[in-house]
Amino acid sequence: MTQTSSPAGAATPVYRRRNNGIFHYVVLIVLSLICLAPIWIMISTSFKPDVAVQSSTPMWFFFVPTLDNYVNIFGRGNFDRYLGNSLIIALSSTLLTLLAGGLCAYALARAQFRGRSFLANGTLLIRMVPPAVLAIPVFAIVTGFAIDADFVVLILLYTALNLPFAIWLLFGFYQQIPVELEEAAIVDGASPLQVFFQVLMPLMKSGYAVAAIFTFRIAWNEFILALLLTGRQSRTLPVATSTFITDTGVEWGRIMAMGTLIAIPPLLFTFFAARQIIAGMTAGAVKG
Template sequence: MGNKMNKIVKTAILYFVLIAISIISIFPLLYLFTISIKPSELIFSTTSKFFFTPTFQNYQDIFANGRFIKYLSNSIIVGVTTVIIATILGMFAAYGFARFKFRSNRLLRMASLIPQIIPPITIIVPLFTLFASMRLMDTQRALIISYLTFTMPLSIWLMTGFFEDVPIELEESAMIDGCRRLMVFIRIDLPIVVPGIAATMILSFIYSWNEFLYAVILTGRSARTLPVMITSFMTNKAILWGRIGAAGSLIILPILFFTLFSQKYVIKGLTAGSVKG
């Protein structure tokens, strides 16, 4: 009897702590959303009001001149293109690293990780001058190229691990049947590694979507992405919190979506790269 009570108390404490941590985790995000639907005079009041009539004025404002749509499409185009290039090139490289024994394998694998160690601010200084001299400033291409500097190493690193997990016997039996290596790669390995590829793509997309430093330096009016756009609501005169709330909520919406509905893949990606070390 005492034992059972003990267990119930323990479970209650466990859930209490978990719920507390969850509230701390999501509260700022809920707050951001509340700001977006609050009438602006209430944001700046020094007293709190829990009940108010929600307004969608802020959403209308950010959509009004068509710029939000433009920068949204920039974010999507840059993100998707980066992910496609990084995944395709990374996939082949990862397979190469996982399946071939050659002298420089370990060295090259390590070398492809170096970009992860170098701070982005170091990479951006030369990219800035290069893009300026090539007249690529403020273009989507410039952003895609810069985002490849972190998505490619990530893709290679993650997918090498996934390909190594594929039992080599599967390949060997296919080879005996006379399949060529490339066919084996496409027919045997790829289908097995699909969840890993999905994890890699989702993670690369989220990183590109969230990126700010490259975007703020390399883009101006035309190639700007959403994270840069939202900072333009901080003007010299005032900070337009309502619009920041609206734009911010919309920016994090796909992130919430990906994390909640493909959490298995996201977690797989996040841990795979690191646990194998």
């Protein structure tokens, strides 16, 4: 019986693929550590006493943790009010953005006219205007008309800022839904509102989840407009965090504690909607 031997170099590609796989994992681990390092610094600093925070020698891991920073935040008695303000403004602007953006995106997806895709994609250009550019004009308008409704102004502003992205994103999703589904529902006696809310909306869960995450995150974290347009009683959490920067110094421990608390709601929102977000990212490409 004769045996055939494989060439000596045949095993080289196997080792090369294995080495490439190890290299890719090492790169991913290093990049993950770089991305997680600021989060760790923020969380660890929030549990450090003032002595450890102000120490000239960095204490990354070895320090005695304390809850003094969180006790100081909750002890001031205004955290609940600031949290409620942020939730009201962020959730209200998110709901308005999804409602108006969904209707606009549906109209663009179903209307037939020249330049429809260009118009849908062009709305995204408006979103590229940074809020800092709008801060002074908006402040001049609000003060000129003596508008006192801080919540209403911020909700409408955040809705206007997030609408272009929501329209652009949802436009791609509506294009992927066959028109025949709507026609079949109309033949069965459904009204236009029933077609939109009972037929289309269940199919758009992924798109609306992605739009809601981005809209909520922007409204929740926005600082410049909220700083200019809110008063002492209507501050949001990011604006309240800036109060720890005083004439006597910067209270880094309190600021990091506030940052940790501010980061929790968007993280929870993203975690529970992770499946819808992944489906939305893979299915929401805009067609020409």
